[in-house]
Amino acid sequence: MSILVDKNTRVLVQGITGREGGFQTERCIEYGTKVVAGVTPGRGGESAFGVPVFNTIAGAIEAQGPIDCSLIFVPAPFAADAILEAADCRIKVIICITEGIPTLDMMTVKRTLDGSDLTLIGPNCPGVITPGECRVGIMPGSVFSQGNVGVVSRSGTLVYEAVDQLTRLGIGQSTCVGVGGDPIIGTTTRQVLEMFNNDPGTKAIVMIGEIGGTAEQEAAEYIKAHVKKPVIAFIAGSTAPAGRRMGHAGAIIAGNTGTAAAKKAALTDAGAVISDSPAEIGATAARVLKERLL
Amino acid sequence: MKVHEYQAKELLAHYSVPIPKGRVASTPAEAKAIATELGVAVVVKAQIHAGGRGKGGGIKLAATPVEAETAAGQIIGMTLVTPQTGPEGRLVRKVLIEEQTQIDRELYFAVLIDSSIGRAILMGSQAGGMEIEEVAASNPEQIHRVAIDPAAGFQPYQGRELAFALGLDGDLLRPAVALMQNLYRLFIEKDASLAEINPLVVTKDNRVLALDAKLNFDDNAAFRHQDILALRDVEEEDPLEVRAQAEGISNYVKLDGNIGCVVNGAGLAMATMDAIKLAGGEPANFLDIATANDPQRVVNALGIITSDPNVKAILFNIFGGMARVDVIAEGIIAAHNSMPAKVPIVARLAGTNLDEGLKMLADSGIHVERADDLGEAARKAVAAATA
Numbered sequence: 001m002s003i004l005v006d007k008n009t010r011v012l013v014q015g016i017t018g019r020e021g022g023f024q025t026e027r028c029i030e031y032g033t034k035v036v037a038g039v040t041p042g043r044g045g046e047s048a049f050g051v052p053v054f055n056t057i058a059g060a061i062e063a064q065g066p067i068d069c070s071l072i073f074v075p076a077p078f079a080a081d082a083i084l085e086a087a088d089c090r091i092k093v094i095i096c097i098t099e100g101i102p103t104l105d106m107m108t109v110k111r112t113l114d115g116s117d118l119t120l121i122g123p124n125c126p127g128v129i130t131p132g133e134c135r136v137g138i139m140p141g142s143v144f145s146q147g148n149v150g151v152v153s154r155s156g157t158l159v160y161e162a163v164d165q166l167t168r169l170g171i172g173q174s175t176c177v178g179v180g181g182d183p184i185i186g187t188t189t190r191q192v193l194e195m196f197n198n199d200p201g202t203k204a205i206v207m208i209g210e211i212g213g214t215a216e217q218e219a220a221e222y223i224k225a226h227v228k229k230p231v232i233a234f235i236a237g238s239t240a241p242a243g244r245r246m247g248h249a250g251a252i253i254a255g256n257t258g259t260a261a262a263k264k265a266a267l268t269d270a271g272a273v274i275s276d277s278p279a280e281i282g283a284t285a286a287r288v289l290k291e292r293l294l
Numbered sequence: 295m296k297v298h299e300y301q302a303k304e305l306l307a308h309y310s311v312p313i314p315k316g317r318v319a320s321t322p323a324e325a326k327a328i329a330t331e332l333g334v335a336v337v338v339k340a341q342i343h344a345g346g347r348g349k350g351g352g353i354k355l356a357a358t359p360v361e362a363e364t365a366a367g368q369i370i371g372m373t374l375v376t377p378q379t380g381p382e383g384r385l386v387r388k389v390l391i392e393e394q395t396q397i398d399r400e401l402y403f404a405v406l407i408d409s410s411i412g413r414a415i416l417m418g419s420q421a422g423g424m425e426i427e428e429v430a431a432s433n434p435e436q437i438h439r440v441a442i443d444p445a446a447g448f449q450p451y452q453g454r455e456l457a458f459a460l461g462l463d464g465d466l467l468r469p470a471v472a473l474m475q476n477l478y479r480l481f482i483e484k485d486a487s488l489a490e491i492n493p494l495v496v497t498k499d500n501r502v503l504a505l506d507a508k509l510n511f512d513d514n515a516a517f518r519h520q521d522i523l524a525l526r527d528v529e530e531e532d533p534l535e536v537r538a539q540a541e542g543i544s545n546y547v548k549l550d551g552n553i554g555c556v557v558n559g560a561g562l563a564m565a566t567m568d569a570i571k572l573a574g575g576e577p578a579n580f581l582d583i584a585t586a587n588d589p590q591r592v593v594n595a596l597g598i599i600t601s602d603p604n605v606k607a608i609l610f611n612i613f614g615g616m617a618r619v620d621v622i623a624e625g626i627i628a629a630h631n632s633m634p635a636k637v638p639i640v641a642r643l644a645g646t647n648l649d650e651g652l653k654m655l656a657d658s659g660i661h662v663e664r665a666d667d668l669g670e671a672a673r674k675a676v677a678a679a680t681a
Contacts, residue, residue, distance in 0.1 A: 020616060027646075077517060077518070099584070100514045102514045102518075104485055107444045111444045112445075138616040153561065154561060155560060155562060155564075157558055157561060157615060158565055160562075160613040160645055161562055161668060164644060181560055181561065184407070210561050210564060211564070213410070214410055218410070236565040236568060237565075237567075239567050240564055241549065276572070278568055278569050279569055279667060280669070
């Protein structure tokens with residue numbers, strides 16, 4: 001079992017003819033992902049890696065049948081428009097990799113998706129992978145392994161780091177989700193925790209947070225109220241100086257709520273087990289799984 | 295991106311937000327001329343990209359044009375240290391000369407993004423003139439927030455709600471709501487990330503006025519605002535950070551340690567700093583090389599890091615996803631060959647195209663200390679920096 005995507009998911013790639021979009025589409029296909037169509041406006045009728053390219057998503061659906069998931073590599077100035085096109089075509093899971101989308105563009109996107117049954121993952125994220133079944137994103141497929149630990153992270157490369165540690169210790173993953181590091185994202189850590197909590201294929205959850213914002217506190221509230229499965233958490237940026245922006249727009253400590261200490265305290269209070277070191281996320285998970293006989 | 299107070303106020307005036315009369319001066323003579331023209335007692339304000347200027351002696355009152363000239367002479371050219379500049383302070387190059395305002399009350403008003411709801415909010419408080427973070431910590435109930443629906447935009451009732459909460463009633467209500475609406479319009483039209491008026495004052499003759507103004511803009515939206523980009527003052531930014539940006543590295547922050555870090559991804563970069571500290575070392579920088587697959591960017595990153603004389607070792611922590619290890623390896627080899635002083639390099643490489651990258655490094659014959667995981671990488675880097 002898994003969340004969001006699996007071996008039957010029919011994927012469309014927006015921006016399939018771009019350099020990164022193309023490279024990553026090939027990796028997705030190699031991994032076994034069912035990429036059934038691509039969209040690049042003006043390039044309809046071509047084909048990329050054996051996948052037919054269309055001018056519009058509506059055209060792709062008309063020719064190829066239903067699409068379950070869209071993967072977006074469109075450049076930042078045009079990415080919000082790409083998300084809205086996917087939403088307008090009622091694609092249930094929309095995964096946007098693009099980094100650098102203006103915040104106000106995302107505000108409009110978020111408002112449009114409010115109250116709908118569509119799920120946007122990202123932007124500025126590595127995507128979603130259900131190991132052994134479906135990779136919709138940019139992650140290095142080789143470090144992932146099938147299993148029953150769900151992984152959710154604001155940072156993309158920290159997903160790989162945590163998963164690499166898990167896999168080396170023989171701990172496989174149900175699904176891994178990078179929610180993205182921007183101030184406005186489609187799906188929060190808390191919402192992904194809820195999906196994992198309701199997924200019978202997920203027995204434990206590894207959650208990677210970072211300084212800035214209150215997403216980890218919101219996740220902690222949810223864990224405290226609803227999650228019986230073990231949660232192992234790491235918060236990046238314990239040692240970052242206050243008031244400086246560390247890459248991710250969200251990763252700036254302002255006031256007391258954004259600090260790693262405040263986030264760790266909230267998560268500990270909710271019953272999560274904290275790994276203080278980024279190098280010991282896997283070992284901490286292994287210890288917790290052993291203790292809980294999972 | 296940040297702008298100066300005088301630039302922010304010019305934008306405010308363009309959006310019909312009331313500000314005190316005044317102009318910017320670069321010399322004491324200009325300051326005197328502006329004060330003469332205003333014909334009233336003035337305030338002389340240092341223009342730097344940091345708050346708390348009054349505490350450091352960067353704001354002075356002047357009753358006459360000659361006093362304004364003297365005050366400007368004292369402030370221009372001074373290195374102003376405020377709680378926000380750090381101990382090294384900032385060189386003041388310009389002063390804003392403004393008419394003095396007879397203040398009845400000081401309030402706080404801002405438009406900003408509340409990322410937890412994904413909307414712009416109006417935020418106000420009767421506790422004006424002090425750091426809003428302090429108010430939030432000590433008296434959170436004094437902060438009022440109103441979220442704006444981006445589809446409907448600012449509605450006057452929302453402005454009225456906040457105005458009443460701030461005690462802006464009677465004759466002040468209409469101008470206060472207009473001010474809020476206009477600042478919101480500026481925020482949206484110019485892709486601001488923060489539009490803050492602190493203090494927003496009520497004058498003794500019962501007007502609302504933006505006594506100070508701070509505008510920050512979304513760097514990601516800069517491509518559609520050439521007018522805002524033109525306001526950038528690189529003199530206010532760290533020279534190494536400016537150079538990094540010019541060379542395609544948008545995420546470089548200089549720190550005080552001696553281990554230079556080149557990492558892909560902001561979260562992993564922060565975690566790498568954490569791992570170095572846990573291993574007993576100190577990072578010299580935060581640097582996210584991001585995903586652009588260009589070896590030259592690695593060369594540029596190493597150039598920037600090694601221009602910091604404190605750096606005694608360099609730690610590469612690359613976990614390729616969209617970034618490819620072979621491209622990074624090509625960059626390491628090129629940079630190593632052109633690096634004047636050979637600083638020891640510890641490399642932890644993993645992910646996309648790892649085998650290709652490792653083969654290139656092995657074939658190049660350069661010495662790079664390899665590490666298999668993050669913990670080992672941090673320990674080896676700390677050892678190399680202290681050797």
